[in-house]
Amino acid sequence: RKEVEQDPGPFNVPEGATVAFNCTYSNSASQSFFWYRQDCRKEPKLLMSVYSSGNEDGRFTAQLNRASQYISLLIRDSKLSDSATYLCVVQEGKIIFGKGTRLHILP
Amino acid sequence: ETGVTQTPRHLVMGMTNKKSLKCEQHLGHNAMYWYKQSAKKPLELMFVYNFKEQTENNSVPSRFSPECPNSSHLFLHLHTLQPEDSALYLCASSQAGTENGEQYFGPGTRLTVT
Numbered sequence: 001r002k003e004v005e006q007d008p009g010p011f012n013v014p015e016g017a018t019v020a021f022n023c024t025y026s027n028s029a030s031q032s033f034f035w036y037r038q039d040c041r042k043e044p045k046l047l048m049s050v051y052s053s054g055n056e057d058g059r060f061t062a063q064l065n066r067a068s069q070y071i072s073l074l075i076r077d078s079k080l081s082d083s084a085t086y087l088c089v090v091q092e093g094k095i096i097f098g099k100g101t102r103l104h105i106l107p
Numbered sequence: 108e109t110g111v112t113q114t115p116r117h118l119v120m121g122m123t124n125k126k127s128l129k130c131e132q133h134l135g136h137n138a139m140y141w142y143k144q145s146a147k148k149p150l151e152l153m154f155v156y157n158f159k160e161q162t163e164n165n166s167v168p169s170r171f172s173p174e175c176p177n178s179s180h181l182f183l184h185l186h187t188l189q190p191e192d193s194a195l196y197l198c199a200s201s202q203a204g205t206e207n208g209e210q211y212f213g214p215g216t217r218l219t220v221t
Contacts, residue, residue, distance in 0.1 A: 034208045045212065090208075097152075099148070100149070
C-alpha cells in the first residue's frame with residue numbers, strides 16, 4: 001500500500017455543486033495532515049490544516065478519520081476559481097505529499 | 108519582497124554545466140526545504156535545513172549539493188546533471204525546528220537538462 005494515496009481524477013464538477021475527495025494514508029502513527037492546492041504551473045499553496053475534530057474555512061471543510069486512516073476535503077458551492085490540483089500532505093515525522101486530485105469546475 | 112522567492116525561474120543547462128539555484132525567504136522562518144516535482148509524480152523532498160543545519164538528505168545524488176548560509180537563504184548547486192533531472196525545483200520554508208507540514212513555497216525553478 002502506498003504511503004499516501006489520492007484519486008488522481010479529474011473530477012469534472014458543475015459550478016455551484018459540492019465536491020468531496022479523500023486521501024488515504026498507510027501509517028497509523030501519522031501526526032499531522034494538510035491540504036494544499038496547486039494551480040497549473042504554479043507552486044503548491046497551503047489550503048488548510050486538518051484537525052482531529054474537523055475544521056471549516058468558508059466553503060471548505062476538512063475532516064480526519066483516524067480509524068479508517070483517511071482525510072477528506074469538501075468544497076461547497078464550487079467556483080470556477082476552485083479548479084486546481086489538491087494535494088494531501090501527511091506528516092509522520094517526515095512529510096509525504098500525495099500525487100494530488102485534479103478538479104475542474106465547469107461553467 | 109514578501110514570501111519565498113526563487114531565482115532563476117527558468118534554467119536550461121547542458122550536462123557538463125555547473126549552475127546554482129537560489130531561494131530566499133522573507134517570513135522569518137527557520138526551516139527550509141528543497142523539493143523536486145516531475146510530471147505525474149508526487150513532490151519529492153530532497154533536503155531539509157533547520158537553523159542552517161541539514162537534517163535530512165533523502166538519498167539525493169551527489170550531483171545536487173545544497174548550501175544554507177543562514178536561515179533566510181538556501182542554494183542548490185548543480186553539476187553534471189542528467190536529462191532525467193529536468194523538473195520543477197521548489198523551495199519551501201516553515202516555522203519550527205523540525206519538519207513542519209505548514210510550508211510556504213516559492214514559485215520554483217523550471218530546469219531543463221539538455
